[in-house]
Amino acid sequence: MKTILKAKLPELLEQLAKEYKVLVPAKLEGVSRFAAYRENLELALEENVTMPPKDIFFPQTEEMYKFKSKDQSLEIEEIPQDEKLQVIFGVRSCDMKSIDCLDQVFLTKGFVDPFYQDKRDKSILIALSCVKPMESCFCTSMGIDPQKGQGADIQAYDLGEKLGFEGITERGQEVLSKVSGMFAEEDAAIPSIGEFNLTADVEGLPEKLKDMFDHPIWDDISRKCLNCSTCAYVCPTCHCFDIASEVRGEDGTKIRCWDCCMVDEYTVMAGGHQPRPGKKERVRNRFLHKLRYFPERYNMLLCTGCGRCVVKCPVNLDITNVIKKLQEA
Amino acid sequence: MQNLYLPYQMRIEKIVEESPEKDLKTFELSFLDSQDAVDCKYLPGQFAEVSILGIGEAPFGIASAPCETGLVRFSVKKAGLFTENLHQAEVGDIIGLRGPLGNSWPLEKLKGKDIVIIGGGFAFTTLRSMIRFIIEPKNRKDFGQVDIVYGNRNPGQMLYKEELEEWLTRKDLNLHLTIDKPAEGWQNYVGFVPQITEQVIKPSHNAVSLVCGPPIMIKYTLPVLEKLGLNPERIYTSLEMKMKCGIGMCGRCNIGSKYVCKDGPVFSVAELEKLPSEY
Numbered sequence: 001m002k003t004i005l006k007a008k009l010p011e012l013l014e015q016l017a018k019e020y021k022v023l024v025p026a027k028l029e030g031v032s033r034f035a036a037y038r039e040n041l042e043l044a045l046e047e048n049v050t051m052p053p054k055d056i057f058f059p060q061t062e063e064m065y066k067f068k069s070k071d072q073s074l075e076i077e078e079i080p081q082d083e084k085l086q087v088i089f090g091v092r093s094c095d096m097k098s099i100d101c102l103d104q105v106f107l108t109k110g111f112v113d114p115f116y117q118d119k120r121d122k123s124i125l126i127a128l129s130c131v132k133p134m135e136s137c138f139c140t141s142m143g144i145d146p147q148k149g150q151g152a153d154i155q156a157y158d159l160g161e162k163l164g165f166e167g168i169t170e171r172g173q174e175v176l177s178k179v180s181g182m183f184a185e186e187d188a189a190i191p192s193i194g195e196f197n198l199t200a201d202v203e204g205l206p207e208k209l210k211d212m213f214d215h216p217i218w219d220d221i222s223r224k225c226l227n228c229s230t231c232a233y234v235c236p237t238c239h240c241f242d243i244a245s246e247v248r249g250e251d252g253t254k255i256r257c258w259d260c261c262m263v264d265e266y267t268v269m270a271g272g273h274q275p276r277p278g279k280k281e282r283v284r285n286r287f288l289h290k291l292r293y294f295p296e297r298y299n300m301l302l303c304t305g306c307g308r309c310v311v312k313c314p315v316n317l318d319i320t321n322v323i324k325k326l327q328e329a
Numbered sequence: 330m331q332n333l334y335l336p337y338q339m340r341i342e343k344i345v346e347e348s349p350e351k352d353l354k355t356f357e358l359s360f361l362d363s364q365d366a367v368d369c370k371y372l373p374g375q376f377a378e379v380s381i382l383g384i385g386e387a388p389f390g391i392a393s394a395p396c397e398t399g400l401v402r403f404s405v406k407k408a409g410l411f412t413e414n415l416h417q418a419e420v421g422d423i424i425g426l427r428g429p430l431g432n433s434w435p436l437e438k439l440k441g442k443d444i445v446i447i448g449g450g451f452a453f454t455t456l457r458s459m460i461r462f463i464i465e466p467k468n469r470k471d472f473g474q475v476d477i478v479y480g481n482r483n484p485g486q487m488l489y490k491e492e493l494e495e496w497l498t499r500k501d502l503n504l505h506l507t508i509d510k511p512a513e514g515w516q517n518y519v520g521f522v523p524q525i526t527e528q529v530i531k532p533s534h535n536a537v538s539l540v541c542g543p544p545i546m547i548k549y550t551l552p553v554l555e556k557l558g559l560n561p562e563r564i565y566t567s568l569e570m571k572m573k574c575g576i577g578m579c580g581r582c583n584i585g586s587k588y589v590c591k592d593g594p595v596f597s598v599a600e601l602e603k604l605p606s607e608y
Contacts (some may be wrong), residue, residue: 064332064334065332065334065335067382069382072422074338074382074423074425076335109577110591111577111578112333113333113576114331114334239578240579240580241573241574241578242579243334243386245384247383252382252383254334259579259580267581268571269569269570269571270387270408270411271409281607289583293583293585293586294586297586
C-alpha cells in the first residue's frame with residue numbers, strides 16, 4: 001500500500017491541484033462540505049462532512065441554458081461546461097454509495113442527464129475509509145462497508161498517523177502515478193471499525209412495504225414532521241429538482257434547483273388538484289421512495305445510513321426509528 | 330453534450346377558439362427548423378412540454394397525429410399561470426416544445442382489435458390523435474370496428490367541431506356524441522357518458538378501450554365497460570400529473586415506483602390497480 005504522513009496531505013493535494021481541480025472535505029463558515037482545495041483551507045477529516053458530495057454532480061442550482069426573447073424571435077444559448085478533470089478526495093463509503101444511487105437516476109433507464117453525466121465523467125473519486133462511526137451512523141445496516149467505497153477510483157485508508165492509498169481503476173492509478181514520489185510503499189493493517197450506535201433492520205422491508213400504503217402507522221410516523229425539507233437538503237441521495245427561469249428584461253436563464261416532496265408546490269397541479277395533500281401523504285412518499293419504490297425500480301435502497309437526517313431533523317424524526325416501527329407494524 | 334432540456338422552437342401558425350366560454354384554445358405549431366420536424370417523431374398518446382421562455386413550461390397531450398406532418402397541435406384549457414399566458418399568445422409568436430415524451434396508446438395491443446374510445450370534455454386531445462391515426466388510409470386495415478363516445482356538458486364545449494361533423498358522416502367509424510342536458514338544435518345523444526356507452530357499445534370480448542375524461546366520468550364508465558366484457562387489461566387511460574423534466578428524473582410525478590412522465594402517461598386499468606391510489 002502507498003502511504004503518506006497525514007501532515008503531508010496538504011502537500012499532496014497541492015501537487016494534485018496543479019493538474020486537476022481538487023475537491024476536499026473542508027470547513028467553510030462553520031459548515032463542513034466539499035470545496036476546491038486551496039492553501040490554508042481547513043480540512044475536515046475527523047468525521048464525515050455535513051453537506052454530502054451530491055452538489056458536485058448535481059448543484060443546488062444549475063443553469064441549463066440561456067435565452068433571449070425579443071418580439072417574435074428567440075435565441076437559445078447553451079452553457080459552456082468546465083473542461084478540467086476533478087479529483088474528489090475523502091468521500092466516505094456511505095456517500096460513495098449515494099453516487100451509485102444518483103447514477104441510477106441520472107444515467108439509466110433510457111435517458112441520460114447531460115449535466116450530471118458531464119460532471120460525473122470528469123470526476124476521479126478517492127474514497128476514504130472510516131475508523132470511528134459517528135453517533136448517527138448506520139451504514140453497515142444498509143449493507144455498506146465503511147472501509148471500502150463502492151465505485152472508487154482510489155481507496156484511501158485512515159491509518160492513524162498516516163493515510164494509505166490503493167489505486168483501483170486505471171484512472172485512479174494514473175492519478176497516483178503523478179504523485180508517486182511522495183509515497184512510501186509498506187504493508188499496513190487497516191484499523192478495525194468501532195461499534196455503531198445506531199442500527200436498522202431493512203431485511204425484507206421493501207417487500208413488506210408493498211402492503212403498507214394504507215397502514216395507519218403513517219399517521220403516527222408523520223405526526224411530528226414539520227415538512228421543513230431539511231432531511232432532503234442534507235440527504236446524499238435525495239435528487240428531486242424543480243425547473244424554473246430567471247428573467248431580466250429580454251435575457252433569461254433556465255435553471256434547475258433542488259426540490260423536495262415535503263412541500264405542497266411540488267405536486268400541486270394547475271387548477272388545484274393535489275395528489276399528496278397533507279403531511280401524511282408526503283412523509284409516506286419520502287419513506288416509501290427510499291425503502292420501497294427505489295428498490296422496486298433500481299434494485300437498491302435510497303438510504304445509505306449516513307445519518308445526516310437523523311442529526312439535522314428539528315423534531316428528531318429518525319429514519320432508523322421509522323424503519324423499526326415499520327418492521328414492527 | 331446532447332442537452333435534453335433544450336426546446337425546439339415552434340411558431341404558432343393557427344389558434345382556434347374552441348368553446349363559447351373562451352377558456353379552451355387549440356394551437357397549431359410549426360417547426361422553425363425543418364430538421365426538428367424530422368427529429369420530433371411521436372405516436373398518439375404521447376405528450377410534450379410546451380414552454381414560453383421566461384414564463385414556464387407545462388406538459389400537454391399531443392392532439393395532432395403523426396400523419397399530419399410538419400405540425401404539432403395542442404388544445405389547452407386556461408387553468409393556471411402558464412395557460413393564462415399561452416392563451417394570450419398570438420399567431421406568429423415563437424414558443425418552445427420539448428418532446429415527444431412518455432409512452433403512447435398501446436398501438437401493438439390495439440392491432441386487429443375492435444376499438445372503443447370514450448372521451449369526456451377537453452381530455453379528448455390524445456384520443457383525437459389516436460382516431461386520426463386509425464382512419465389514416467394506410468393504418469385503417471390494422472384495426473377492427475371503431476366506436477367512439479364523446480361527451481360534454483353542452484354542444485359548445487365539443488372540441489374539434491368541424492372534424493366531428495365530418496366523422497359523423499364516415500362509414501369507417503361510429504361516433505356517438507352526447508351532452509349532459511338537452512339543448513336547442515342538438516341532434517345527437519343526451520345523457521352522461523357511462524349511460525350512453527352502455528346504450529351504444531355492444532358487448533365484446535375482442536375490443537380494447539381507451540378512456541380519457543374527468544375522474545368522475547372514468548369512475549362510472551369502468552364498471553360499464555367491464556359489464557360489456559372488457560377486463561382491466563383491455564382498458565387504458567392516460568393520467569395527468571405535475572411534471573417538470575418529463576424524463577423520469579425530477580421526481581414529482583411518481584405513483585409508487587412508476588413515473589407518469591416516463592412509464593406513462595398511458596396505463597391499463599390493470600396496471601393502475603397495482604399502484605397506490607395517489608393521483
